[in-house]
Amino acid sequence: MNILIIENEVYLAQKVVSRLLDDGHSCVYAEGPNAVPDSIDFDTVLLSTSMPSLNYNEIIKKFEHSIVILLVSYISDETVTDPIKAGAKDYIMKPFIMDELLRKIYHFKDCRQLKQELQTMRNYLDFIFRDIDLSESNVVVELPLLIETNSQKCVDKIAFEFSYKLNLPIKFISLAKDNWQKEIQANKNKELLYLTDYHTLKKSSKDNLNALIETKKCLICSLESENEFPYNKTRVKKTDMVVINDNIMTINDYVKLMVVSFQGKYPDTELSKKLGISRKSLWEKRKKLNIEKKK
Template identity: 65%
Template sequence: MNILIIESEIYLAQKVVSRLLDDGHNCDFVESPNIDNLTKDYDIILLSTSLPASLCKTIIRRYNDSIILLLVSYISDETVTDPIKEGAKDYIMKPFIMDELVRKIYHYRECKSLRKELQTLREYLDFQFNSVDTAGSVLPTTFPLLIETNSQISADKLAFELSRKLDLQMKFISLSSDKWQKQVNERFNGILYLTDFHALKKSSKESIIRIIEEKKAILVSLENEEDFPYTKVDFHKDDEFMLSNSIMTINDYVKMMVLSYQSKYPDTELSKKLGISRKSLWEKRKKLGIEKKK
């Protein structure tokens, strides 16, 4: 990191510079800065509030994108409250233990990094969901619940909207994974978001229904689930054609189409639409483990 130390106590500043250099950082040190000479960019600024208040305010405003930590000799509105209102992140009282200063530096650097990552992820989600129309559809706040849909991304958007509304973390589990039972049973106080419910055999569906009885769980199925005992939400888009982010294998495509449309078309018509015989459709069901709804 590039770090600027602005401190009139030369002995203290030298100790700080020495420690930060040992940690592998680049450090600049000035006693009383000429604001016009501060042209470099810094990740961290250690600012002594022994400087005139107007100069501290100018520096804080100039480096509003940097992490500014105040080095203070006493606590007052002028030395702490006002600079923090201007944008400084925190303060440390002199004399201080060097390890405590370093801890604050790394803490606020990590916080800044996490905020940037969170903002990037939020913008990515907004970008992904921008073309997904869920207007007028809101998930209930009763758990467990099942979303029956032909659009996985629509279910994702509805679940994210609910998690934000309830201010709860979400844990993502694919029920087509061999590890789903362990993941579902792990201690977790947020929302369990379970996809591919339609891919389970009947016995496994019954098992997970028992497991999630007391959990905040959202399941997603691409087919109708007549025997689900809890809250169900039906969200189907007539104009939706489900696409994968990568090229699908023929078997994956057939499985997706059969699971999505077997409740809508009889086997004779479904096999015709897939361009295969009814016997081939039966063989595909058996090979891919697709249970036919009775």
């Protein structure tokens, strides 16, 4: 990391710089803010609040994208409370143990990295779910809940929405795996259980599962109709989503799915070519399969 130390106590600053260099960091030392180079981006700024007549808020604002840790001789509104309100992350009292200072530096570095990774994952989820409009789907909020669907991706989106609403992490369990029963039994209702592949279970296994999840915060995805599910159930069918299940589609179902999915992307000439049929055949398929042409 690039670390800036703004400290007017030279001996202390030299001690800090020496230890940080030993740990493999790059350090710049300045006795005051005017001596700080503008050409370097600093990951962490160690800012002493012992310097008289210094506008700490101005310095913190300048380094708003850095982790600012205060080096303080005493605690007051001026040395701690106000700078933290301005954006400083933490403080450490002088004299301090260097290991404690390093612990704080690494702690906030890890926190920042986790926040960045979390934001990246949320951006990715927004990206892959961007074309799934569930505004017309009446999904009940009572759990356990089974959702019959033609696309697991739709239920994936619903699972994350439940997770945000309930403020619970998601436990992903595929019912096609052998250990699903142990994983469900180990759950203490501190997670949202998201169970996929319900349609792959035999009736006896479904009965066992239904008994296990009666009191669980559980969302279940099935790619087939489930007439005997004893709890809340709903259906989310998207005609413009690709069907992914264990069934073999008929030729007409496949053609209908491809036309509905891609007619907004390709003109009829190109779409019929990709399907290996003539434009006339495509027109006839639309009429036969009751496919409304998008304008």
